[in-house]
Amino acid sequence: GIVVLAVAILPTLGVGGMALYRTEIPGPLKDSKLTPRITETAKALWYIYAALTFTCLLAYRAAGMSWFDALCHSFSTVSIGGFSPYDANIGHFDSVAIELVCTFFLIVSAMSFSLHFLAWRDRRLSHYLNDPEARFLLLGLACLTLITVVSLWSAGVYDLPGGLRQGLFQAVSIATTGGFSVADVSAWPSVLPVLLLLAAFIGGCSGSTGGGMKVIRIILIFKQGLREVMRLIHPSAVIAVKVGKVSVPDSIAQAVWGFFSVYLLVFVVMLLGVIATGVDQVTAWSSVASTLNNLGPALGEASASYRELPQAAKWILVMAMLLGRLEIFTVLVLFTPAFWRK
Incomplete structure (x- = not known):
């Protein structure tokens, strides 16, 4: 994201550039670079980003958008921003083709851009199938879609075709934390909006433009928890945490749990802060969840717009968006004197 761009165009960051890069890249691959130099890595990722945006632009145009609309929505789709020039969002076009284009590029953008780079460099699509994080994302989206479609139907x-489309x-x-909409999700059976908001906590893959805690962290938390259960059964066993064929050092697992703890703490503090401004619990919970995960849509009073929320609540949600977009630690490390001394 913007941190990688900053590292690419601000070489004065020096060693701190790599330190800042590590705070934004979660998981076991945070110390590996696609190219020998961090600036070249950043440039390679931005070339991939530009190529995806241009391809998305052409796809939207072919699906029936004007050039202006295609340009605006391609920027918003690949960045997983969810913005649209229209109040009805993507629903303004009422086009299955446009919705399919948006869906496809949201999934692509929620995958690691490092994975896209490797697939392009090696000319091998098998990288996507071999990557455990990408497989988890695709399987999770498939299961979530199935539950949503069956529940709506x-x-x-x-009806079944309408439920499948919506x-x-x-x-x-x-x-994927895109936040585009073609329907009023808050009017759906109450379990679905909550389930979808909880899915946004997972978000996209590491190194993607998606928000949330990132898929790789969820995988590591689950596997670390499973290892602790196995240790209770076999106290003397040496059990490694693996992602695919890669053994994850304990330091990485501890860092992931540290991030999860801080993420949860920030969520609870901001939730209490928003409730203290007079906002009801449903609106407060969904608003903090949505902004911290960089999603957008919320429930309750904020289902249509955040306009009616108190000013104090809006300031809290602004901070939530900033912390969520920059992975929390990225913001915190900038206020650490030791980082600048390096």
Whole structure:
């Protein structure tokens, strides 16, 4: 994201540039670089980003958007921003083709850009199938979509084709933290909006433009928890945490738990802060969850807009967006004197 760009164009960061880079890249690959120099790595990722944006622009245009709309929405899709020039968002176009283009590029953008680089460099699509994080993301989106479609259909909200169209788009859009909309999710059966917001906590893969805690951290938390259970059964066993075929050092697992703890602490503090401004619990919970995960849509009073929220609540949510977008530690490390001394 912007941290990688800063590292590329501000060489005066020196050693601190790599330190800042590490705070934004979670998981076991945070110390590996695609190219020998960090600035070259940043440039390579931005070339991939530019290529995806241009391809998305052409796809939107082919699907029926004007050049202006295609340009605006391509910027917003690849960045997983979810912004649109229209109040009805993507729903303004009422086009299956446009929704499919948006869905596809949201999924692509939620995958690691390092993975895109490797697939392009080696001319091998098998990189996507071999990557455990990408597989987890795709499987998770498939399961979430299935649950959403079946729930909408069984509740009589849509017929099966309508449920498939709306469910697929909204499940992918919210789970990847895109935030595009073609329907009022808050009016769906109450379990679905909550489930989709919880999925946004996972977000995209590491090194993607998605928000949330990132897929790799969720994988590591789950595997670390499973290891602790196995240690209770076999106290003397030496059990390694592996992601794919890579053994993850304990220092990485500890860092992931540290991030999770800080993330949870920030969420709770901001939730209490928003509630203290007079906002009801549903609105406060969904607003903090949405902004901290850089999603956008919320429930309750904020389902249509955040405009009616108190000014104090808005300032808290602004801070939540900043911390969430820059992975929390990136912001904290900038205020650490030791970072600048390096």
